[in-house]
Amino acid sequence: MNAVTDLIKTAEAVKRPALTDPVWLRRALTGIALGFILLFLCLPLAVVLIEAFAKGWATYWSALTQPDTLSAIRLTLLTALVTVPLNTLFGLCAAWAITRFQFPGKSLLLTLIDLPFSVSPVISGLIFVLIFGAQGWLGEWVSAHNIKVIYAVPGIILATLFITFPFVARELIPLMQEMGSQEEEAALSLGASSWQMFFQITLPNIKWALLYGVLLCNARAMGEFGAVSVVSGHIRGLTNTLPLHVEVSYNEYDFVGAFASASILAGLALLTLVLKTTLEWLQQQNRSPT
Amino acid sequence: MSIILSDISKNFGRFSALNHINLEIPEGELVALLGPSGCGKTTLLRIIAGLEQADSGRVLLSGEDKTEQHVSRRGIGFVFQHYALFRHMTVFDNVAFGLRVKPKKIRPSTGDIHRKVHALLELVQLDWLHDRFPDQLSGGQRQRVALARALAVEPSVLLLDEPFGALDASVRKDLRLWLRSLHYELNVTSIFVTHDQEEAMEVASRVVVLNHGCIEQQGAPSEIYDHPANAFVSKFIGQTNVLQFDQQEGLLLPNTPPDGKSAHVRPHDIVLAKASNDDNAHAVLRDWQHLGALIRIELEKISPYHSGLSIFVEMPNEQFKQLALKKGDKVTLQIQRAHWFH
CATH class of the missing domain: 3.40.50.300 (P-loop containing nucleotide triphosphate hydrolases)
Known part of the structure; x- marks a missing residue:
């Protein structure tokens, strides 16, 4: 008996230093992490705001209300407005197909969904130039039908669609896999139509994950630079989205203009973070209602 | 419907x-x-x-x-x-x-x-x-x-x-x-x-x-x-003893065993009695468990061919008490009903 208690005591004695690090190490690690966050996350945000307001509120406002800036905002909103609903739909379809059906090539599809994440955005843009550009595969057909894709709004939308495709599907697939299809089968066996099943059973169960995916998709659609930059042609007032407008303004030494536009994107990012945290919290609540 | x-x-x-x-x-x-x-x-x-x-x-x-x-x-x-x-x-x-x-x-x-x-x-x-x-x-x-x-x-x-x-x-x-x-x-x-x-x-x-x-x-x-x-x-379905017999063996069967088939015998279809001497004993009592109203008795068959084979017998509590058996006792068996399958 004594031997056993001794053994437990030794085990505890051994465990304590292994689980808690010395004070100096804890402080150092916390310090490094905080310093890093301050330097690389908070400082740039502060610089954006300081620079944007460097010449006062009036200059900031007039920079934002310039026709070019307004048109960039409009184009960014348009792009998001088209791509987000489409990718929500595609994401739902892909997640449904992957989690509810058995078919050959399923794991290939699962890998392909991640392709936009693994390819450099510049390459993604280039793909569309190679397809629809003047010398591209479909270039002649497109120009023969008087459709402008590259250096025009359709190209920007296509490139953004490609880039933001994985967000919704990626959120939904693990959740729907975990849920299984029994509740859906139960709904069908009770006489529900496929639509009733989807809107009354599936959707309520996946809504938080879906909203989360849509939110991330939207943030990326509004913020995408690389792919859009390749296909847009940087035509002021026509094919400049907000991120491109920031670059163009900066290159033309219009610092207030650049930072004013950047402040909108930064605000969007902060808003996304707040919404994201809220959604995560709601999702947590939803999973453990008791 | x-x-x-x-x-x-x-x-x-x-x-x-x-x-x-x-x-x-x-x-x-x-x-x-x-x-x-x-x-x-x-x-x-x-x-x-x-x-x-x-x-x-x-x-x-x-x-x-x-x-x-x-x-x-x-x-x-x-x-x-x-x-x-x-x-x-x-x-x-x-x-x-x-x-x-x-x-x-x-x-x-x-x-x-x-x-x-x-x-x-x-x-x-x-x-x-x-x-x-x-x-x-x-x-x-x-x-x-x-x-x-x-x-x-x-x-x-x-x-x-x-x-x-x-x-x-x-x-x-x-x-x-x-x-x-x-x-x-x-x-x-x-x-x-x-x-x-x-x-x-x-x-x-x-x-x-x-x-x-x-x-x-x-x-x-x-x-x-x-x-x-x-x-x-x-x-x-239920408990069954699967037993193989050849003609020489002395277990008392309800009918002669068909060739090459095994007997499937329910534990309650076997009647057990204390053996009067070692020569006519069929099995040795190894252990027993209480299943509420029934007793499940575990026997080991005595056989020159299949040694160590376990046989389960079930009988009411009272009946088992009357037999007054101990572990290691030799017993005789009588099978009252068997199904024969390959």
């Missing part, structure tokens, strides 16, 4: 889950599909429901061919193994679901739905939980909600997949009897899937034994127990 399955086959890739199943279930029966796991019983149930399509064969409900009909129009109630309650809905909304999704023309009024759902919840003795969510219920309560939900659409056939599989032993016992009495109250043709032979024998009015995608035997529980059709059924 009667159910007729004709020549149902189903393959999953190269694995044959069901092999030319023919089965007729008369109206009002409570049928158990019994078999070891992987025998195809759940697949068969899902094919009857329309949740799975058979590769070939027809499903007839009430004489009507429903093979091509979608699950939502077959008029079946399905109770899933893990209940599949809608987690975002209250108990009331779960049960009301089947009524609320009906097309407008035949949908009951809100008042009627309200009355009906409460009546069903009273039937399963859960009305006091109507505003809870599935997460807040115990396993047995969930099971009963699932049953009430399936019954709400007044199905002509009730299908239950391992209805007691995920429950505690004590809850299971109660629910079995409850389900049986509920069945006689409602008289809905019901089929349930189980791998527990005791459960099948206790609850069902008819048992269908499946193995490797084929029906081994079907009939009333007593019929299957007393007259097993083959070695699989005999071993799967």
Whole structure:
């Protein structure tokens, strides 16, 4: 008996230093992490705001209300407005197909969904130039039908669609896999139509994950630079989205203009973070209602 | 409603889950599909429901061919193994679901739905939980909600997949009897899937034994127990001693052993007595266990050919006390009834 208690005591004695690090190490690690966050996350945000307001509120406002800036905002909103609903739909379809059906090539599809994440955005843009550009595969057909894709709004939308495709599907697939299809089968066996099943059973169960995916998709659609930059042609007032407008303004030494536009994107990012945290919290609540 | 399955086959890739199943279930029966796991019983149930399509064969409900009909129009109630309650809905909304999704023309009024759902919840003795969510219920309560939900659409056939599989032993016992009495109250043709032979024998009015995608035997529980059709059924249902005899051996048999076959003997079909001397002893008593009213006695057969073979004998407590046997005692055996199978 004594031997056993001794053994437990030794085990505890051994465990304590292994689980808690010395004070100096804890402080150092916390310090490094905080310093890093301050330097690389908070400082740039502060610089954006300081620079944007460097010449006062009036200059900031007039920079934002310039026709070019307004048109960039409009184009960014348009792009998001088209791509987000489409990718929500595609994401739902892909997640449904992957989690509810058995078919050959399923794991290939699962890998392909991640392709936009693994390819450099510049390459993604280039793909569309190679397809629809003047010398591209479909270039002649497109120009023969008087459709402008590259250096025009359709190209920007296509490139953004490609880039933001994985967000919704990626959120939904693990959740729907975990849920299984029994509740859906139960709904069908009770006489529900496929639509009733989807809107009354599936959707309520996946809504938080879906909203989360849509939110991330939207943030990326509004913020995408690389792919859009390749296909847009940087035509002021026509094919400049907000991120491109920031670059163009900066290159033309219009610092207030650049930072004013950047402040909108930064605000969007902060808003996304707040919404994201809220959604995560709601999702947590939803999973453990008791 | 009667159910007729004709020549149902189903393959999953190269694995044959069901092999030319023919089965007729008369109206009002409570049928158990019994078999070891992987025998195809759940697949068969899902094919009857329309949740799975058979590769070939027809499903007839009430004489009507429903093979091509979608699950939502077959008029079946399905109770899933893990209940599949809608987690975002209250108990009331779960049960009301089947009524609320009906097309407008035949949908009951809100008042009627309200009355009906409460009546069903009273039937399963859960009305006091109507505003809870599935997460807040115990396993047995969930099971009963699932049953009430399936019954709400007044199905002509009730299908239950391992209805007691995920429950505690004590809850299971109660629910079995409850389900049986509920069945006689409602008289809905019901089929349930189980791998527990005791459960099948206790609850069902008819048992269908499946193995490797084929029906081994079907009939009333007593019929299957007393007259097993083959070695699989005999071993799967209840306890059985499988014994091999040759002519020289002195065990007292009811008839001469057919060549090359083994005797399947129920533990209660063996009469045991203390051996008067070592020469006529058949077995040595090794151990015994109390099974309530019965005693299970473990014997080791004395044989020059198959040494160490265990034989189980069951007899009432009182009888065992009168024999006054101890561990290591030599005993004689008399087999009163045996089935012979290869």
